[in-house]
Amino acid sequence: MKRVLVVGGAGYIGAHVSWVLQNSGYKVRILDDFSNGLKRRVDGIFDDVVVGDVLDRESIINALSEIDSVIHLAAKKAVGESVTNPLKYYQHNVGGTLNLLAAMSLKGVKKLVFSSTAAVYSPSQKDSIAEEDATEPLSPYGATKLLSENLIREVSKAEEMSSVSLRYFNVVGSSKPEFGDNSKDNLVPKVFAAIARGESPEIYGDDYQTPDGTCIRDYIHVEDIAEAHLSALKAVERGQIAKVYNVGSGSGYSVLEMIKQISRTIGTELNPKVVGRRDRDTPRLIASTRKIESELGWKPKSSLEEMIDSAWAAERKYGIGV
Numbered sequence: 001m002k003r004v005l006v007v008g009g010a011g012y013i014g015a016h017v018s019w020v021l022q023n024s025g026y027k028v029r030i031l032d033d034f035s036n037g038l039k040r041r042v043d044g045i046f047d048d049v050v051v052g053d054v055l056d057r058e059s060i061i062n063a064l065s066e067i068d069s070v071i072h073l074a075a076k077k078a079v080g081e082s083v084t085n086p087l088k089y090y091q092h093n094v095g096g097t098l099n100l101l102a103a104m105s106l107k108g109v110k111k112l113v114f115s116s117t118a119a120v121y122s123p124s125q126k127d128s129i130a131e132e133d134a135t136e137p138l139s140p141y142g143a144t145k146l147l148s149e150n151l152i153r154e155v156s157k158a159e160e161m162s163s164v165s166l167r168y169f170n171v172v173g174s175s176k177p178e179f180g181d182n183s184k185d186n187l188v189p190k191v192f193a194a195i196a197r198g199e200s201p202e203i204y205g206d207d208y209q210t211p212d213g214t215c216i217r218d219y220i221h222v223e224d225i226a227e228a229h230l231s232a233l234k235a236v237e238r239g240q241i242a243k244v245y246n247v248g249s250g251s252g253y254s255v256l257e258m259i260k261q262i263s264r265t266i267g268t269e270l271n272p273k274v275v276g277r278r279d280r281d282t283p284r285l286i287a288s289t290r291k292i293e294s295e296l297g298w299k300p301k302s303s304l305e306e307m308i309d310s311a312w313a314a315e316r317k318y319g320i321g322v
Ligand SMILES: NC(=O)c1ccc[n+]([C@@H]2O[C@H](COP(=O)([O-])OP(=O)(O)OC[C@H]3O[C@@H](n4cnc5c(N)ncnc54)[C@H](O)[C@@H]3O)[C@@H](O)[C@H]2O)c1
Pocket: 007, 008, 009, 010, 011, 012, 013, 014, 031, 032, 033, 034, 035, 036, 037, 038, 052, 053, 054, 055, 072, 073, 074, 075, 076, 077, 092, 096, 115, 116, 117, 118, 167, 168, 169, 170, 171, 172, 183, 186
């Protein structure tokens, strides 16, 4: 049985990835410092869970014992905080990746799948963004992910390590309520939090050059994201070196359209309130998924309705948006 170390596996996406890998016959070991991970995502579900910090080389070296491949999801991910505290982001995201690569090198572990982000791209008016399009991140968060991708590419070439970096777009939904998204920065949990407080959800600007004036993003079900990791892992197992892929649905929805879909799901008409634009938001960001579909054979399956319905099921059980 192949053994995978999932770094950040108690997180929202990490738990989904670990679940899909476990159900596909992999032996999963999770390493997480629980800075944003949740016990309920692992207790009684995964039996090999190590509490450790990716910045602690000894922890990583020990956790890599008998491991064939690594999925690295551990990171700080709040774009706004990365602007006010870039040191924290470079330390955790770039430092963590560097530390993990050094430990993998020492232990001879040669397969890696890395969580990157659409935040690496430069603002663009193109209908959809492809992997070869310009990367000039607007935030330190995006910059730390791009630096990590580059670091992984260099090490992969020098050490014949096989790696894939997955640039996720906006991740929504959950396959079990226990795994739901507890992020305060993502649109759907933010709207749920406003509902729980009895307030109107906020829209950051309605004067963008888009059909309804609100920002357009590509939303992708976390189950599809988890399946993309399985495809990526199989690719690194075949010896594919240093590849980068977008993981999105290829469709764009505006913030207003998202709030309308949330209203349909919860059965109550929401009346959003327009506030000022957020710093560094781009009007539209939609993935081209041509490369991952043709090279890895992965395709997104879930609809927007399924994403929101499953996110709402998690919210109703755990109130994670509060
Ligand atoms: N959620 C999204 O929409 C989205 C979009 C693009 C990229 N990403 C990336 O995907 C990855 C997972 O995101 P998520 O939404 O599941 O976030 P998350 O915060 O739920 O998961 C990250 C996990 O890593 C752990 N962690 C953080 N720092 C650590 C450290 N130093 N040592 C060990 N564990 C540590 C946290 O406790 C958490 O369990 C991140 O790298 C994020 O940047 C997420």
